Amino acid sequence: MFAAIFAFTAKAANPYDNPDTIFVARDGTGQFRTVGEAVEVCRAFMEYHKVIYVKNGIYKEKLIIPSWLTNIEICGESKEKTIITYDDHANIRLPETNKGMGTFRTYTVKVEGNDITFKNITIENNAARLGQAVALHTEGDRLVFINCRLLGNQDTVYTGVGGTRLYFKNCYIEGTTDFIFGPSTAWFENCTIHSKQNSYVTAASTPQDVPFGYVFNHCKLTAADGVNKVYLGRPWRPYGYTLFMNCELGSHIVPSGWHNWGKTSNEQTARYMEYNNTGDGAKTSERAAWSKQLTKKEAAQVTLENVFKTDTSWTIE
Numbered sequence: 353m354f355a356a357i358f359a360f361t362a363k364a365a366n367p368y369d370n371p372d373t374i375f376v377a378r379d380g381t382g383q384f385r386t387v388g389e390a391v392e393v394c395r396a397f398m399e400y401h402k403v404i405y406v407k408n409g410i411y412k413e414k415l416i417i418p419s420w421l422t423n424i425e426i427c428g429e430s431k432e433k434t435i436i437t438y439d440d441h442a443n444i445r446l447p448e449t450n451k452g453m454g455t456f457r458t459y460t461v462k463v464e465g466n467d468i469t470f471k472n473i474t475i476e477n478n479a480a481r482l483g484q485a486v487a488l489h490t491e492g493d494r495l496v497f498i499n500c501r502l503l504g505n506q507d508t509v510y511t512g513v514g515g516t517r518l519y520f521k522n523c524y525i526e527g528t529t530d531f532i533f534g535p536s537t538a539w540f541e542n543c544t545i546h547s548k549q550n551s552y553v554t555a556a557s558t559p560q561d562v563p564f565g566y567v568f569n570h571c572k573l574t575a576a577d578g579v580n581k582v583y584l585g586r587p588w589r590p591y592g593y594t595l596f597m598n599c600e601l602g603s604h605i606v607p608s609g610w611h612n613w614g615k616t617s618n619e620q621t622a623r624y625m626e627y628n629n630t631g632d633g634a635k636t637s638e639r640a641a642w643s644k645q646l647t648k649k650e651a652a653q654v655t656l657e658n659v660f661k662t663d664t665s666w667t668i669e
């Protein structure tokens with residue numbers, strides 16, 4: 353009897369409940385043909401590290417990493433040829449309401465879980481320029497993106513939850529308007545930020561009680577041919593925080609640097625800063641008077657440890 357029960361349990365066990373790498377290949381040579389199928393077999397709240405290795409190919413899928421999944425690494429064979437893509441945009445009509453789907457449903461990849469890593473992969477929203485179209489939508493904490501390409505037009509990267517911590521390293525991020533936006537705390541290290549039209553790079557909505565928002569360190573800001581009037585950022589919400597330090601700013605960055613989103617009241621609250629930048633767009637003589645150039649002492653306090661420190665001031669004892 354016990355042997356029969358054991359045999360049934362063994363058959364019912366998830367064969368992928370282990371730290372072994374699983375393989376995805378669009379051409380059918382892997383264990384799964386889509387990334388979504390591989391994500392589905394991962395066990396909830398894994399205490400071990402699980403790699404989903406994605407072979408070169410174009411994966412047209414709308415991918416969600418749900419909140420109950422942790423410790424997953426999605427690693428592409430190469431960042432140029434391993435592509436997750438979709439083409440939703442905000443003005444697509446929803447059949448049940450006949451209204452536009454809106455910005456926040458347009459993601460190609462949505463990451464709800466914590467401790468998720470993406471490496472060597474492209475995440476793309478290739479919708480035509482018909483409205484906001486998010487490629488990457490984040491909600492989880494402690495998310496890492498290494499050597500990735502994040503491609504889109506308006507609203508490419510939405511960092512969707514205040515206080516969550518994101519780390520981007522050696523990534524290429526492109527877009528048109530507000531293409532890095534939201535309330536999260538995010539550190540961008542050695543990334544290329546590419547503007548495809550005259551507009552705004554960032555639109556931070558950092559909550560008032562969160563000490564850090566977007567930090568760009570050793571990044572390079574570039575632009576497409578003919579683009580010559582780009583702002584570093586504008587505050588989507590009044591206390592937006594954005595800092596560019598040790599960055600190379602191209603000539604497409606306007607002399608004033610920052611925009612107040614048409615509200616002079618934002619100038620009293622927005623936290624917009626620079627330090628030790630170079631390039632034709634880094635000249636500070638005509639910067640917006642309400643932005644700030646950090647001193648060497650102030651900049652020394654902006655470290656990964658300080659930026660990603662957990663705030664416990666909300667607790668009640």
